[in-house]
Amino acid sequence: STPTHIRNFCIIAHIDHGKSTLADRMLQGTGVMHERNAREQTLDNMDLERERGITIKASAVSVEHEYKGETYELNFIDTPGHVDFHYEVSRALAACEGAVLVVDATQGVEAQTVANLYKAVDANLELIPVINKIDLPSAQPEERAMQVEEVLGLDAADCIMTSAKTGVGVAELLDAICARFPEPQGNPDAPLQALIFDAIYDDYRGVVVYFRMMNGRMKKGDRILMMGAQRTYQVTELGKFRPEMTPTTEAFEAGDVGYMVAAIKTLEDVNIGDTITLDTARCDEPLPGYEEPAPMVYCDFYPSGDTQFDELRDAIARLHVNDASYTYEPTNSEALGSGFRCGFLGMLHMDIIQERLEREGNVSIVQTAPTVTYEIKIVGKGGDTEVIQITNPAELPDMSKVKDIREPIVAAEIITPTSSIGDIMKLCEQRRGVYKSQKFLADDRQILEYDLPLAEIIYDFFDKLKSITSGYGTMDYHVTGFNSDNLVKMDVLVNGNPVEALSLIVHRSKAEFRGRHLLKRLKEQIDRHLFEIPLQAAIGGKIIARETIKSVGKNVTAKCYGGDVSRKRKLLEKQKKGKERMKKVGSVDIPQEAFMSVLDTG
Numbered sequence: 093s094t095p096t097h098i099r100n101f102c103i104i105a106h107i108d109h110g111k112s113t114l115a116d117r118m119l120q121g122t123g124v125m126h127e128r129n130a131r132e133q134t135l136d137n138m139d140l141e142r143e144r145g146i147t148i149k150a151s152a153v154s155v156e157h158e159y160k161g162e163t164y165e166l167n168f169i170d171t172p173g174h175v176d177f178h179y180e181v182s183r184a185l186a187a188c189e190g191a192v193l194v195v196d197a198t199q200g201v202e203a204q205t206v207a208n209l210y211k212a213v214d215a216n217l218e219l220i221p222v223i224n225k226i227d228l229p230s231a232q233p234e235e236r237a238m239q240v241e242e243v244l245g246l247d248a249a250d251c252i253m254t255s256a257k258t259g260v261g262v263a264e265l266l267d268a269i270c271a272r273f274p275e276p277q278g279n280p281d282a283p284l285q286a287l288i289f290d291a292i293y294d295d296y297r298g299v300v301v302y303f304r305m306m307n308g309r310m311k312k313g314d315r316i317l318m319m320g321a322q323r324t325y326q327v328t329e330l331g332k333f334r335p336e337m338t339p340t341t342e343a344f345e346a347g348d349v350g351y352m353v354a355a356i357k358t359l360e361d362v363n364i365g366d367t368i369t370l371d372t373a374r375c376d377e378p379l380p381g382y383e384e385p386a387p388m389v390y391c392d393f394y395p396s397g398d399t400q401f402d403e404l405r406d407a408i409a410r411l412h413v414n415d416a417s418y419t420y421e422p423t424n425s426e427a428l429g430s431g432f433r434c435g436f437l438g439m440l441h442m443d444i445i446q447e448r449l450e451r452e453g454n455v456s457i458v459q460t461a462p463t464v465t466y467e468i469k470i471v472g473k474g475g476d477t478e479v480i481q482i483t484n485p486a487e488l489p490d491m492s493k494v495k496d497i498r499e500p501i502v503a504a505e506i507i508t509p510t511s512s513i514g515d516i517m518k519l520c521e522q523r524r525g526v527y528k529s530q531k532f533l534a535d536d537r538q539i540l541e542y543d544l545p546l547a548e549i550i551y552d553f554f555d556k557l558k559s560i561t562s563g564y565g566t567m568d569y570h571v572t573g574f575n576s577d578n579l580v581k582m583d584v585l586v587n588g589n590p591v592e593a594l595s596l597i598v599h600r601s602k603a604e605f606r607g608r609h610l611l612k613r614l615k616e617q618i619d620r621h622l623f624e625i626p627l628q629a630a631i632g633g634k635i636i637a638r639e640t641i642k643s644v645g646k647n648v649t650a651k652c653y654g655g656d657v658s659r660k661r662k663l664l665e666k667q668k669k670g671k672e673r674m675k676k677v678g679s680v681d682i683p684q685e686a687f688m689s690v691l692d693t694g
């Protein structure tokens with residue numbers, strides 16, 4: 093198609109407002125899928141996405157639509173809505189001219205509706221607001237359209253009413269996309285510049301690159317250069333997503349969206365946000381690319397069970413092609429052996445990566461308790477101060493050298509039913525939050541703004557918010573900087589030996605409580621040994637909490653009262669199995685679950 097008949101756009105929304113369903117419905121609307129073959133949620137193609145009912149990876153699809161007697165090619169990119177996946181949303185936006193903003197007609201504007209709108213506006217995208225789920229009895233389409241105007245500043249009259257379930261309004265939406273979104277700009281006669289916005293690894297074909305043509309032309313057989321990696325490849329296949337990958341022999345021109353195969357086996361050569369150009373006629377400058385997000389939550393992955401270190405390394409490197417937003421580097425732990433220290437954009441991101449590694453990479457993993465990044469001001473060699481970043485409390489230098497510990501602070505925007513305001517404020521205050529403002533959103537909804545330490549919200553804050561508001565509260569946040577507070581390092585000693593993987597950084601006022609709670613959990617998790625085991629929590633050498641695990645007699649099978657043989661065997665087997673997952677610290681066996689005890693905030 094010529095650029096005048098191409099529309100590149102994305103769909104953005106708060107989680108669960110119906111992006112993926114609407115995208116599927118648009119495919120049906122354009123006759124790509126026959127209703128009877130249509131599988132639920134074609135675009136959420138990972139099993140994990142289907143099970144969790146959320147979109148994790150953005151997907152791209154090209155379809156044709158007849159508008160005023162002419163054929164348009166619509167390239168759309170389905171984007172994830174969860175706060176941890178903002179990175180994916182930004183990537184998608186850079187490849188588009190327009191954004192369809194979906195608002196649930198029963199829920200109205202939510203935290204990520206606002207956050208995603210800001211991103212689309214920042215990226216200079218044209219917007220079409222859509223009020224979805226109008227088939228539901230509790231839908232209030234007119235009120236929601238007014239809210240879109242009042243809160244988001246988009247014209248209520250521009251809203252398109254849809255039901256992704258019944259298909260109502262979908263044809264009208266497709267027409268509006270052709271009519272209202274601008275055609276892609278770009279010069280087909282200029283040197284090739286194509287933006288890589290996604291990639292997957294395929295065992296047979298190597299890396300499959302998803303890209304958007306910005307300038308120039310590309311065809312099968314061309315020798316291309318990945319500008320960032322400075323590596324050249326020959327294009328062996330070019331194609332579009334319909335929605336399956338469909339090869340084409342036609343040349344791609346400025347404005348087109350598709351995929352490319354070029355026998356790329358070196359994963360590191362493909363970087364999301366990198367620019368592709370022609371090796372023989374290079375462009376001068378790469379495209380601006382993306383702002384790399386900084387990981388904020390860290391944990392270690394260690395191989396467990398039958399998995400070897402090398403297998404874990406390969407699985408991590410492979411998945412990284414598909415999601416470059418997590419970081420990894422080899423690490424070593426006295427208690428857990430060789431593994432990787434990994435950084436994530438948030439807790440959900442961490443969970444998803446762990447699950448994808450186990451499923452797609454076929455490895456089994458032990459994970460340590462997540463922590464945030466800390467900035468540590470230390471006195472250096474010559475007496476000068478310097479600031480270092482650590483992602484693991486065990487890396488804290490000798491406390492006599494530490495002048496200050498600073499933690500990441502987020503600006504959080506919480507949208508909550510008015511009736512829950514008091515409880516939400518209490519929760520924020522318990523988490524050392526600093527009140528910023530309270531704004532009116534709708535009759536029964538308020539927007540609360542707080543500054544909160546990231547460490548206080550990564551574990552269970554979101555669950556608490558959901559339970560306080562019976563599921564109606566939503567939250568968006570971004571890191572704004574680092575602040576110092578009264579933070580201290582708490583060491584945990586098992587039988588007199590400090591266990592680094594158990595140490596944590598806590599606020600002084602919470603240290604004793606956390607220490608006592610942690611030791612109680614450890615006491616439940618560590619089996620009795622032949623000797624007594626003291627458990628201690630300490631700050632700077634001073635013991636602040638203590639517990640003791642009493643010793644047991646020698647014969648472990650004595651518990652079986654001698655009689656039942658099969659029961660005895662079972663017990664021995666259970667012990668053996670348990671041992672594989674034990675780590676020895678000094679002479680004490682600590683089960684791997686115990687390393688997560690530090691997470692429990694009581």
Ligand code: GTP
Nearest residue numbers: 107108109110111112113146147173225255256257
């Ligand atoms: P994420 O990808 O996780 O951000 O969610 P999403 O915005 O893609 O939402 P999804 O399409 O998964 O829809 C969420 C739920 O709403 C699903 O159970 C859908 O079946 C349902 N749903 C979506 N659109 C409609 C609609 O128009 N009417 C009704 N009744 N249900 C809908």
